[in-house]
Amino acid sequence: MILIDLAVRNLRRHAVRSVLALVGIVIGVIALASLGILGASLSLLIGGLVSDVSDTILVTPHVAASSGDPFDPRTALASSLSDKDVALIEKAAGQNRVIPMIRTSKRFRADDASGYVTVYALRADDIPSLLAKEAGRYPAPASPGVMVGSLLADEFDLHVGSRIEFGNESVRVTGIAAERGMGIDIYPDYAVIVTEDRYAGQNYGMVVVKVRDSADIGEVKAAIDGQVNRRKEKVDVLDSREVLQIYYETRDAISFFLLGIGAVSLAVASVSILNVMIISVAERRREIGLMRSIGAQRHEVLVMFLYESLALGVAGSITGGVASALVGYYAAAAASEFFGGFGAPGGPAAPGAVVAGYIIVGMAFGIVASVLAGLYPAWKAATLNPIEALRYE
Amino acid sequence: MNGEPIIRFEDVSKVYSLPAGAVVALDHVSLTVDAGEFIAVMGPSGSGKSTLLNMMGCLDVPTSGKIYLSGKEISGMSDDDLTRLRRDHIGFIFQQFNLIPLLSAVENVEFPVILTAGREESRRRATEVLRAMHLDDALFSHKPGELSGGEQQRVAIARALANDPDLLLCDEPTGNLDTKTGTAIMDLLAAENRRGKTIVMVTHDPRVAGYARRRIQIVDGRLV
Numbered sequence: 364m365i366l367i368d369l370a371v372r373n374l375r376r377h378a379v380r381s382v383l384a385l386v387g388i389v390i391g392v393i394a395l396a397s398l399g400i401l402g403a404s405l406s407l408l409i410g411g412l413v414s415d416v417s418d419t420i421l422v423t424p425h426v427a428a429s430s431g432d433p434f435d436p437r438t439a440l441a442s443s444l445s446d447k448d449v450a451l452i453e454k455a456a457g458q459n460r461v462i463p464m465i466r467t468s469k470r471f472r473a474d475d476a477s478g479y480v481t482v483y484a485l486r487a488d489d490i491p492s493l494l495a496k497e498a499g500r501y502p503a504p505a506s507p508g509v510m511v512g513s514l515l516a517d518e519f520d521l522h523v524g525s526r527i528e529f530g531n532e533s534v535r536v537t538g539i540a541a542e543r544g545m546g547i548d549i550y551p552d553y554a555v556i557v558t559e560d561r562y563a564g565q566n567y568g569m570v571v572v573k574v575r576d577s578a579d580i581g582e583v584k585a586a587i588d589g590q591v592n593r594r595k596e597k598v599d600v601l602d603s604r605e606v607l608q609i610y611y612e613t614r615d616a617i618s619f620f621l622l623g624i625g626a627v628s629l630a631v632a633s634v635s636i637l638n639v640m641i642i643s644v645a646e647r648r649r650e651i652g653l654m655r656s657i658g659a660q661r662h663e664v665l666v667m668f669l670y671e672s673l674a675l676g677v678a679g680s681i682t683g684g685v686a687s688a689l690v691g692y693y694a695a696a697a698a699s700e701f702f703g704g705f706g707a708p709g710g711p712a713a714p715g716a717v718v719a720g721y722i723i724v725g726m727a728f729g730i731v732a733s734v735l736a737g738l739y740p741a742w743k744a745a746t747l748n749p750i751e752a753l754r755y756e
Numbered sequence: 757m758n759g760e761p762i763i764r765f766e767d768v769s770k771v772y773s774l775p776a777g778a779v780v781a782l783d784h785v786s787l788t789v790d791a792g793e794f795i796a797v798m799g800p801s802g803s804g805k806s807t808l809l810n811m812m813g814c815l816d817v818p819t820s821g822k823i824y825l826s827g828k829e830i831s832g833m834s835d836d837d838l839t840r841l842r843r844d845h846i847g848f849i850f851q852q853f854n855l856i857p858l859l860s861a862v863e864n865v866e867f868p869v870i871l872t873a874g875r876e877e878s879r880r881r882a883t884e885v886l887r888a889m890h891l892d893d894a895l896f897s898h899k900p901g902e903l904s905g906g907e908q909q910r911v912a913i914a915r916a917l918a919n920d921p922d923l924l925l926c927d928e929p930t931g932n933l934d935t936k937t938g939t940a941i942m943d944l945l946a947a948e949n950r951r952g953k954t955i956v957m958v959t960h961d962p963r964v965a966g967y968a969r970r971r972i973q974i975v976d977g978r979l980v
């Protein structure tokens with residue numbers, strides 16, 4: 364089509380200007396797509412929590428001014444719950460199972476790899492109620508064996524009977540926990556699970572209450588609050604829904620923020636296209652007048668300029684799409700590194716389909732933004748009075 | 757033709773209202789142009805010659821009065837209708853800036869054709885009319901900037917003829933050319949008139965006007 368030819372030739376004639384306008388779209392598409400991918404990775408990371416239970420109440424030591432938000436750094440302040448506190452919670456919880464636990468870390472060594480590993484110490488009879496078993500048996504009280512999380516087992520090639528260095532002692536793996544994913548209570552897949560008698564005398568860091576009938580959650584919460592916090596604010600009581608709510612809100616805030624940045628960069632990009640197109644129309648007034656006087660209809664002039672902005676949009680979006688595939692990959696990798704401490708192993712990389720989806724969305728927005736930006740200048744060109752346009756010097 | 761004059765102006769005026777006062781570009785002009793005529797429009801600068809020609813080509817609308825093309829009154833037609841009329845029935849040749857700078861000579865000639873016909877058909881017709889204008893085949897792919905003024909005007913005439921229009925409107929077609937080149941261009945236009953095209957041509961030059969078979973004098977927007 365001659366109108367497409369004309370549009371492309373005009374862009375080529377002003378190569379530098381076209382490339383500059385293109386850069387805006389490229390950046391906009393990269394921003395939108397890679398930030399979308401980053402947001403999706405975060406969602407995924409947090410979404411892992413959803414796999415869990417709606418029957419869990421979390422009791423943690425009350426930290427002054429703590430919001431209960433898991434991302435709140437004050438939450439990390441050390442404090443603990445005593446046996447007496449646990450007894451009060453048990454009284455309040457009635458029939459429901461109360462699981463006090465100590466979460467710590469210890470030096471770990473298997474083969475020639477070593478490092479610190481998360482350790483959960485629980486009462487022996489509580490372990491089966493919290494964890495499914497993949498192989499071997501659950502740790503027994505006063506036995507020297509430990510249970511390891513499934514991903515830890517995979518990574519270090521541990522089996523029932525393997526020997527690991529755990530702290531200063533050498534222990535045997537007697538059981539492997541089934542993969543469970545990250546939960547709001549514990550994340551056992553990369554941890555070592557032992558019975559609490561290894562830490563006898565230590566206070567607990569957290570108490571999990573498994574409520575049999577989820578309809579009772581409110582009641583049980585209120586009872587615990589009433590029992591333990593009677594004289595002073597000693598513990599924070601959160602149920603799984605509240606915890607998830609906080610996670611969701613955090614995730615949504617981050618996603619909106621990231622997508623907002625992407626949208627703003629695209630808006631800026633379309634302003635630069637608008638600018639280029641307005642200049643292009645102004646420069647070509649006589650040409651437009653000539654075309655109109657020899658028989659080009661208004662809509663043909665309109666379409667010619669729309670092709671121009673469409674061509675910019677398509678070229679910019681394809682470049683941006685390819686670039687964001689790379690940037691998005693590194694952004695996801697960076698996110699996984701950053702959150703790797705408490706995220707899923709290997710990082711919360713969004714799956715290929717999601718990444719491709721965001722890139723396509725970014726590209727679509729890039730193209731739409733370009734065409735929208737071209738609409739006004741194209742309309743201006745189409746409605747020029749041919750005589751006045753011809754006279755223009 | 758259906759016996760109607762190809763152009764009929766009935767009491768046509770064009771007034772531009774400017775802050776400094778109204779400018780009367782055309783003042784109650786009535787005229788007819790019959791099919792097959794070759795008319796030269798002459799008059800001093802600013803007398804309204806281009807305005808008259810642009811109205812004949814449906815590029816401009818009168819402030820008052822009526823214009824009929826082949827018997828049809830044009831004031832009721834839409835912009836698209838008028839544009840189609842220009843494309844299919846009228847060929848324009850201006851003094852300068854006749855060609856689209858981004859298109860080659862042959863593409864310029866194709867432009868009004870390709871809007872409705874296929875690419876091959878357009879190329880065939882464009883080649884045909886360019887050869888009839890004695891333009892060297894080697895120049896077909898040149899951009900307007902790479903052609904001389906005379907060559908550009910020949911391409912412009914070819915472009916005006918490409919859709920085989922009934923009417924050619926020329927606004928000082930030789931104004932930018934030397935005498936010899938101008939004569940060559942006029943010979944081409946005269947040949948088109950002999951072949952049956954109606955031509956209305958604006959010119960200052962009495963020698964150029966000598967090619968026409970009828971002259972219209974215009975002064976201050978009035979025919980004299």
Ligand SMILES: Nc1ncnc2c1ncn2[C@@H]1O[C@H](COP(=O)(O)OP(=O)(O)OP(=O)(O)O)[C@@H](O)[C@H]1O
Binds near residue numbers: 772779801805808
């Ligand atoms: N768009 C416009 N706005 C205001 N005045 C105009 C406009 N177009 C033409 N005129 C005025 O109308 C009058 C006729 O103009 P026109 O272009 O028809 O003259 P012309 O006879 O073709 O002159 P020339 O020989 O110099 O080309 C002039 O006085 C001109 O200034």
Ligand SMILES: [Mg+2]
Binds near residue numbers: 805806807927
């Ligand atoms: Mg004039």
